Amino acid sequence: MIYALIPIFIAIVIVICIPVMVGVYVYQDAKKRNMNAVLWTLIALIVPSLIGFIIYLLVRTNYSDLKCPKCDNTVLEQYIVCPNCGNKLKSTCPSCGIAVNPEWKICPQCASDLSFTKQDFTPPYHIKDKALWKILLAIILIPLIVIFLIIIINLSGIPSSGSCSMSEVGFDEYFNDELISEDTKDYVKNWLENASENNVYALCYEYSLNEENKDYYYLIYTPSGGGAKDISLGQSAGLLSPKTEINLWKTENKEGLYSLMISINDNKPKIEVTVEDKKMPINITMVDFNPT
Ligand SMILES: [Zn+2]
Ligand SMILES: [Zn+2]
Incomplete structure (x- = not known):
């Protein structure tokens, strides 16, 4: 099923994207x-969980990230003038020529008075490592985007490939049906007696047509669900398996029995039953006979 592959595809992208x-x-x-x-x-790539990358950031050697403000040539910390354009990068002593702090009053090498010396100079600027910030941002953002997309896909209810049909079964009708064996009826009778009010119960029989195509037969009992005014069946693709939603409405009848058949070429669908918009806990028992 193509839609089930979307999260896997996204996972592959994230697994490849960040290391690249x-x-x-x-x-x-x-x-x-x-x-x-x-x-x-x-x-950086082989050591897992970005530990290799972190080690690299910690041990990498320094390099000159200084640039001449006039010509953008890379310059070193000790340069007094830019070797490319001759721009003065530092204040110097007019007598001996060493680099001096512009706030100093006396040259520490030749003891000349520096207090009246005013010099024009433009110090080099540091280039910012924007690429590193982009990577760190990507490492944080990409997983968030992926999680967001998975949630969207999960909620969007893309139809699964398959079909389902459901009908209400009367209790008398069911127990008088000659096509249903006495053993099955006894099993169902016992199953109905042990049900409690607040749950929805289902007997599920899986029939494999072949490797991919499977039929699921459900006998669903809603002790408090009532007869169905309206049954709506929705199929949506969950993260890992499709989902069938059954929405029931309460009527005057107290309990309801339904037969549901799902034919699908996917994983076993998840069944969700709501009664009057309230999601009911469902208790599914797998059986090796068709209960419907
Ligand atoms: Zn320069
Ligand atoms: Zn000097």
Whole structure:
């Protein structure tokens, strides 16, 4: 069933997507830092639960993330001028030429007075590692989006491939039916007697036509459900298995007996019974005979 594959497909995407992003990032980042890019990419990908990636972030060597503000050339911390455009990056002592803090009053090397020296200089700027933030955001957001999509798919009620039919069965009609064996009737009588008011009961018989196609025969008893004013059957694809919804309305009759047949080429459907919009706990007993 194609719809059942959607969550699996999404899971594959998430399983592939995040490691690919992490791998590309580590490879490029390690190269920039003159680290062994292939080795670190493998470590980041193979060590599970992103632990390899975290280790990489902790041990990666520093590299110059400084840039000249005039020409965007990469510069090192110790540079006084940009080697590319000659832009002055630091304040210097006019006598000996060493880099000095613009707030210093006296040069620590040659003892010149710096207090009247005003210099124009534009310090280098740090480049921000935006890619890392994007990856961290993806690691958090992608699973959230996937969970959201799975919930949407689960709630959207995509029809399952199969059919179902349901009809109300009278108690007298059932016990007088000559097509139903005496053993079955005895079993059902005993089953009905042990039912309590607040549950819905079902006997389920599974009949396999072949590997994929199965028929499910249900005899459903609602001790407090009443006769059905309206029976609506809905089939929707659950996360792992299809679901059949049976909505009943109370009438003057106290109890109800229904026969339900589901023909499906999927997993065993989940049965949900509501009486007057209230979801009822359902007690299903598998039997090896057709109770309907
Ligand atoms: Zn420059
Ligand atoms: Zn000096």
